[in-house]
Amino acid sequence: xxxxxxxxxxxxxxxxxxxxxxxxxxxxxxxxxxxxxxxxxxxxxxxxxxxxxxxxxxxxxxxxxxxxxxxxxxxxxxxxxxxxxxxxxxxxxxxxxxxxxxxxxxxxxxxxxxxxxxxxxxxxxxxxxxxxxxxxxxxxxxxxxxxxxxxxxxxxxxxxxxxxxxxxxxxxxxxxxxxxxxxxxxxxxxxxxxxxxxxxxxxxxxxxxxxxxxxxxxxxxxxxxxxxxxxxxxxxxxxxxxxxxxxxxxxxxxxxxxx
Numbered sequence: 001x002x003x004x005x006x007x008x009x010x011x012x013x014x015x016x017x018x019x020x021x022x023x024x025x026x027x028x029x030x031x032x033x034x035x036x037x038x039x040x041x042x043x044x045x046x047x048x049x050x051x052x053x054x055x056x057x058x059x060x061x062x063x064x065x066x067x068x069x070x071x072x073x074x075x076x077x078x079x080x081x082x083x084x085x086x087x088x089x090x091x092x093x094x095x096x097x098x099x100x101x102x103x104x105x106x107x108x109x110x111x112x113x114x115x116x117x118x119x120x121x122x123x124x125x126x127x128x129x130x131x132x133x134x135x136x137x138x139x140x141x142x143x144x145x146x147x148x149x150x151x152x153x154x155x156x157x158x159x160x161x162x163x164x165x166x167x168x169x170x171x172x173x174x175x176x177x178x179x180x181x182x183x184x185x186x187x188x189x190x191x192x193x194x195x196x197x198x199x200x201x202x203x204x205x206x207x208x209x210x211x212x213x214x215x216x217x218x219x220x221x222x223x224x225x226x227x228x229x230x231x232x233x234x235x236x237x238x239x240x241x242x243x244x245x246x247x248x249x250x251x252x253x254x255x256x257x258x259x
Contacts, residue, residue, distance in 0.1 A: 064187060064227035066220050076185050076219065077151065077162075083217050084130065084152045093131045104245060105137035108207075109177075113141060117203050117238075117253060118175050125149065125166075125173045125197065128180030132157030164189040171199045179207035179248055181228075185219040191231040200258040204235065207248040215247075228252055 070076040083089065093101075112118040120142040126134040129148025135157035138146040149161030161167045163178070164186055176194050184190035194204050208222055222228070229237050235254040243251040 063224040064220060064222055066185070066187075068185070068219055070185070073185070080183065080217060081151060084150065090131065093133075098133065101133040101246075102137045102140070105134050106140050108243070108245065109137055109141045109143070112205060115239075117205065118143065120144070122174040123172070124175045124177070125168070127163045127166075127176060127178035127194070128183060129158045130154075134177060163193060166193040166197050168197045170196050171202075172197045174199055174202050176202070176204045177206075178204075179245065181206050181208050182215075182218045182220055182222060187220055187227075188231055191228075195232065195234045195256060198235075198256045200256055202256045203238075204232070204254045204256070206252045206254075207243055207245050208250050208252060209248045210250050212247055212249070225250065225252055228254075 068076070068079075070079070109118060113120075118124070122143055122145070124138055124143055124146040126138070126146065126148035129135055129150050131154050132148055135146050135148045148158040149163065149166065150158050151160070151162065152158075153160040159167075163180070163184065176198060178194075181187065181190060198204060206228065208228070210223060210225075225237075225240050232254045235256045237252070238255050239251070239253040241251040241253075243249060
């Protein structure tokens with residue numbers, strides 16, 4: 001009878017495996033960071049956010065990109081306030097730039113009146129009005145019932161308000177204007193609040209940038225009008241026009257549907 005001896009295989013020292021383990025961990029971490037950068041996490045999402053990211057139209061889903069993934073909503077607000085509260089900028093906005101900006105907004109609103117999208121009887125909200133150039137221009141063209149909202153108030157033209165959660169009741173305004181869509185961290189909330197506070201048949205006019213990408217305070221990048229049309233799901237798209245206003249190149253006009 002042949003006997004088989006148990007052969008004891010000597011253990012390899014751990015030092016042989018350590019470089020392999022370290023390399024493997026480094027590879028897995030790098031892979032995770034790469035994937036995360038391609039698919040950023042969006043906090044406080046709603047049904048509207050899913051519409052943007054999961055649209056059947058690939059061109060639409062790639063035409064609106066959230067620029068920052070902040071650690072909290074407060075960090076986003078604080079980042080925006082760094083510009084809005086800058087004392088040098090506020091002095092420029094209220095002195096040297098005042099007449100020029102009011103004059104440009106006056107021209108915009110006069111054009112909207114000629115197109116019968118705005119009237120002297122309209123109750124108007126300017127969203128992201130900063131120090132009140134838009135409100136001053138509205139009153140100059142004869143629209144007296146006008147007010148603005150911004151994170152930092154400047155009475156009497158501008159009251160405190162967050163455009164992600166407007167401080168107004170439903171169906172309050174006949175007309176809403178904004179040139180700060182690209183500062184919205186949650187575009188679906190920005191648009192949702194406009195549609196909530198507009199009266200049926202009310203008009204919203206947005207000035208947006210489809211060509212430039214410069215301001216470090218922007219929270220999203222818009223590359224076509226199509227995502228706006230999807231977000232304004234309770235409104236009809238009336239007009240898309242070229243405009244030249246403070247770096248913004250496109251005017252988009254919506255009318256809230258009458259149920």
